[in-house]
Structures are given as C-alpha cells and as structure tokens.
Amino acid sequence: MHLAYPAVLSALLFCTGLYGVLARRNAILVLMSVELMLNAVNLNLVAFDVWLSRTAEETLHSGQALTLFTIAIAAAEIGIGLAIVLAVYRNRGTSDIDKLRDTAEGRESDGPDAGVSDSDASATKAAAEKAEATA
Amino acid sequence: MTPAATVGSLATGTVNLAAESRGFLSPTGVEVVFLLVGLVTFGAAVVTVTTRQLVHAALWLVVALGGLAVEYLLLTAEFIAWVQVLIYVGSVVVLLLFGLMLTRAPIGRSPDADSGNRWVALAVAVAAAATLVWVVVDAFRTTWIDLEGAPAGSTDVTGASLFQHWVLPFEALSVLLLAALVGAIVLSRKAKAGTAAGGATATGPSASGPSASGTTDAGRDTEGTR
Numbered sequence: 001m002h003l004a005y006p007a008v009l010s011a012l013l014f015c016t017g018l019y020g021v022l023a024r025r026n027a028i029l030v031l032m033s034v035e036l037m038l039n040a041v042n043l044n045l046v047a048f049d050v051w052l053s054r055t056a057e058e059t060l061h062s063g064q065a066l067t068l069f070t071i072a073i074a075a076a077e078i079g080i081g082l083a084i085v086l087a088v089y090r091n092r093g094t095s096d097i098d099k100l101r102d103t104a105e106g107r108e109s110d111g112p113d114a115g116v117s118d119s120d121a122s123a124t125k126a127a128a129e130k131a132e133a134t135a
Numbered sequence: 136m137t138p139a140a141t142v143g144s145l146a147t148g149t150v151n152l153a154a155e156s157r158g159f160l161s162p163t164g165v166e167v168v169f170l171l172v173g174l175v176t177f178g179a180a181v182v183t184v185t186t187r188q189l190v191h192a193a194l195w196l197v198v199a200l201g202g203l204a205v206e207y208l209l210l211t212a213e214f215i216a217w218v219q220v221l222i223y224v225g226s227v228v229v230l231l232l233f234g235l236m237l238t239r240a241p242i243g244r245s246p247d248a249d250s251g252n253r254w255v256a257l258a259v260a261v262a263a264a265a266t267l268v269w270v271v272v273d274a275f276r277t278t279w280i281d282l283e284g285a286p287a288g289s290t291d292v293t294g295a296s297l298f299q300h301w302v303l304p305f306e307a308l309s310v311l312l313l314a315a316l317v318g319a320i321v322l323s324r325k326a327k328a329g330t331a332a333g334g335a336t337a338t339g340p341s342a343s344g345p346s347a348s349g350t351t352d353a354g355r356d357t358e359g360t361r
Contacts, residue, residue, distance in 0.1 A: 001166050003278040006210065007271040009173040013180055013199075015264035020184030022256030023249050028234045029189065032196050035227060036180050039203050042219075046212045047280065050288065054281040061296035064288050065304070067215050068297065071222055072308050076315030078227050082234040083322035090325075095238045098250050 006047035013040035027085045027095045031078060038074045042067045165282060169209050176202030187248045189240040193231050200224050210280070212288030 013036055020033025049063025089095045162170070179198035186192050200223040207216035286292070297305060 001163065001169060001210075001280045001282055003275040003280055004272050005166060005169050005173065006206065006280075007275055008268050009177065009206070011267035011271055012177050012264055013203075015260045015267065016177070016180040016184055018263055019256050019260035022259060023253045024184065025248060025250040026189060026240070026245075028231060028238065028240070029184075029192055029248065031234075032192060032231060033184055035196065035223070035231075036183065036199065039200060039223070042215075043203060043206060046207055046210055046215055046288070050210050050212060050282070051278065051280045053287045059296065060300050061288075061293060062300075064212060064215055064293050065297055065301040067212075068218065068293075069304060069308055071215075071218055072312060075222055075227060076312055078230055079319040080315055080322065082230055083319040085234060086237055087322055089238045 010040040010043040025098055027097050031081050042070055172202050172205045187244045189235055197228050211286035214290045214293040
C-alpha cells in the first residue's frame with residue numbers, strides 16, 4: 001500500500017479535529033474533536049510502524065506500543081474532561097465554552113458588549129437556577 | 136563521475152524503478168478499500184464537527200472511529216483495531232453520550248453549536264490541511280508499505296514487543312490510569328453531600344446524575360431560550 005494514503009487520511013482527520021476544537025462551542029463537542037485529533041495521530045503511528053517493521057526491520061514496534069499508550073491516555077483524558085465539564089455545568093448551568101471567561105483579562109472593560117451581557121445574563125440565570133435547585 | 140555519485144544515481148534509479156513497477160494509477164485492492172473506507176471516515180468526521188444536532192455528532196463519531204478500526208485492520212494491525220473498537224466505540228462514545236445527556240443537550244437542532252469564530256477556524260484548518268497534505272505527499276511519494284507476509288500487528292507480535300521492551304511505560308501508564316480514575320471520582324463528587332459517588336471512571340458522569348436531574352425544569356427553560 002502506498003504510504004501516502006494513511007498519511008494523507010490522518011492529516012485530513014487531524015485538521016477536521018482542529019476545526020472542531022476551534023469552532024465548536026459546546027465543551028463536549030470540543031472533547032469529541034480532541035478525540036478525532038488523537039485518532040489521527042494513532043493512524044499515523046500505526047501506518048509508520050507497519051512500514052518501518054518491514055523496511056527497517058524494526059522489532060521494537062514502538063508505533064503500536066505508543067498507539068496503545070495514546071488510547072489509554074485518551075480514555076483517561078475523556079473521563080477527567082467529562083468530570084470537569086459536568087462540574088462546570090453543575091456550578092454554572094452551562095457547558096458553553098464561550099461563556100466561561102471569568103479569568104479573561106480585560107474582558108469586562110473593553111470586551112464586546114454582546115459577550116459581556118451574555119455572560120452576565122447566563123451568570124444570573126445560573127445563580128437563579130442554583131437557588132431554585134437548592135430551594 | 137565519482138563512485139559515490141554513481142551509487143547515488145543507481146539508488147535513485149532503483150527507487151524510480153520500484154515506483155514504476157508499483158504505479159500510481161493501478162491501485163491494489165487493499166488500496167481501493169482503504170480509500171473507500173477512508174472517504175467514509177473523513178465524511179463522518181466532517182459531519183461530526185459540523186452537525187448542529189449534538190447527539191448526532193456523537194453517533195457520527197462512532198462511524199468515524201469504526202472506520203478507523205477498519206483502516207487498522209487493513210494495515211494488518213489487528214490488536215490495535217480491536218482495542219479501538221473496545222475502548223473508543225465501546226466506552227468513550229458511551230461516556231460522551233452520557234455527558235451530553237447529563238448536561239441536557241437539546242435533542243433537536245441547536246442553532247449556536249458553532250461559535251462566532253467559525254470562519255477563522257475554517258481558514259486555519261484548511262491552511263493546516265493544505266500544508267500537511269502537501270508535505271506528506273511530497274515526502275512519501277515513493278514509499279510503499281509491504282503488507283505481504285505475516286501481519287505486523289497481531290496479538291502475538293504486539294504482546295511480545297509490549298512486554299519485552301515497553302514494560303516500564305506500561306506500568307507507569309497503569310499508575311496514570313489509577314490517578315485519572317481517582318481524579319474523576321473526586322471531581323464528580325458533589326461538594327457538600329457527595330458520599331454517594333464511587334466506583335470506576337464510568338461512574339464519574341453517572342454519579343452526578345441525581346444532582347443534575349435536580350435542576351431539570353430550569354435547565355430546560357434555559358436550553359429552550361438559547
């Protein structure tokens with residue numbers, strides 16, 4: 001098989017995941033895009049491992065071992081990431097990344113008006129929601 | 136002509152001969168199948184990052200990850216393929232679906248699934264894709280994977296290499312998984328009355344079920360207005 005096929009496919013998948021990470025607003029969709037990027041890297045690792053194990057007679061199989069490690073780390077990452085997203089959702093009532101800008105510098109003073117009013121509205125809404133939930 | 140140059144030209148000549156004997160325009164059956172499955176995978180990935188229905192994104196992610204498992208099989212990496220099916224399709228997507236449910240993602244179309252900087256993101260992604268594809272195709276134009284003979288990634292081969300050369304990273308990884316599991320439990324426990332949470336990583340999202348369902352009505356209202 002031509003090596004360019006898996007390499008090009010993994011490059012395209014990586015860029016799809018890159019677009020998703022940059023363009024999505026929901027935190028869980030961003031996590032999905034991160035998974036796509038990790039899978040693209042895995043495909044690259046497997047393809048080059050199969051290639052090298054034949055041409056260079058490399059017996060370490062480092063590519064496949066690294067792929068397994070990447071899969072395990074991705075599983076850990078998705079567990080931690082979802083726990084964080086759920087904790088944020090419980091506290092704020094939203095999993096919208098664009099609205100989580102409390103630590104942004106200078107956002108309140110010179111940020112876009114729509115964003116500020118949006119986050120304020122969501123904060124009050126979340127506070128009301130929490131009050132309702134605890135009542 | 137120096138001998139080294141002669142050897143070099145001979146080497147390039149054999150490379151070109153090899154390239155001509157394989158040929159770009161006569162793909163093998165494996166290549167055709169790889170291309171078709173790759174198109175399906177790429178299409179599913181694109182739908183995953185562009186669809187406005189959040190649950191559909193997770194389901195298209197299943198198609199993309201399953202297609203990647205088939206690509207691993209075509210590359211004769213059997214063990215990786217089945218690990219991919221087990222872990223990604225089996226548990227990661229289920230976790231993502233649980234996460235979508237527990238954050239009460241709207242079932243229908245949500246008009247604001249994409250943020251405002253979508254076009255910048257598209258420009259960045261297209262630029263990165265063009266650069267990467269150009270570099271990769273230019274670098275590996277005359278490189279072929281030899282798929283004949285014994286599979287390069289059977290369970291036998293992978294297990295032997297993993298437990299001969301990669302034992303220490305493997306054990307370190309198990310410690311990392313344990314740490315992640317404990318971290319997920321701690322994070323998803325409720326701060327005040329959170330003694331009910333416990334169990335494995337998979338119970339992290341589900342342990343917060345009761346707390347999340349407490350705010351159902353208000354949350355649904357906010358989801359509706361957004």
